[in-house]
Amino acid sequence: MLALTWQDIDFKNEMLFIRHTQSIIKKDQKNILTLTEPKSKSSKRIIPLSPFLLQFLKKMKEKSSSIYIISTKRNQMVSIRNYQRLFQNLLCHCHLPLYSFHSLRHTFATRAIEWGMDVKTLSEILGHANASMTLNRYVHSVFVHKRKQMNQMTKSLI
Known part of the structure; x- marks a missing residue:
């Protein structure tokens, strides 16, 4: 989900293409987020999108200046660790049980x-x-x- 870009959505034909996944590589003692090929043939797939979800995504895209559907304030890819932390904070704030994303x-x-x-x-x-x-x-x-x-x-x- 965090590896999705706006190019992965075909708004006209109401489809989502899963073409890549997020990976972390180590470079000069730093973790770098990158897009890589999915781990298996079945991981690459096309998912039909509902009209409701398409409308929601269109509104999101109008407000976005990032290539990523979910991005940081600096229009960068969001790491799974940071997204998990955000999700946990949201659950806490709503007084809900803690689950993983x-x-x-x-x-x-x-x-x-x-x-x-x-x-x-x-x-x-x-x-x-x-x-x-x-x-x-x-x-x-x-x-x-x-x-x-x-x-x-x-x-x-x-």
Whole structure:
């Protein structure tokens, strides 16, 4: 997410291209942020964007002078460490439990399955090589959802 540039969004065709990832390289005792190729073939992907999200991104782009969708005040790439710190501070400020920013990916996967997204589609959106990776590592069963599924099954049998 932090490696996304405005060139990665095709507003006309409503698509997001995942073409690179953020990496940290050491140079002269300093950490330098850079864009690199994704780690696997499945990590490079195209994600369809909803009209709501497109409108939001268009408004963001109008106010941005950076090549990055998420950037520092100096229009530089934001490091994952700084973004995580910002996220933790936001959670604290809102008196919410502390989670990692990455946990939102797990929440997205779980909710997508609960709302009826098929596993293959979700797996491709997340950039996983196969659906079992998505199910085993990212999708967490929720008891309320189990009850709803059992009730639906019972209704179909009656």
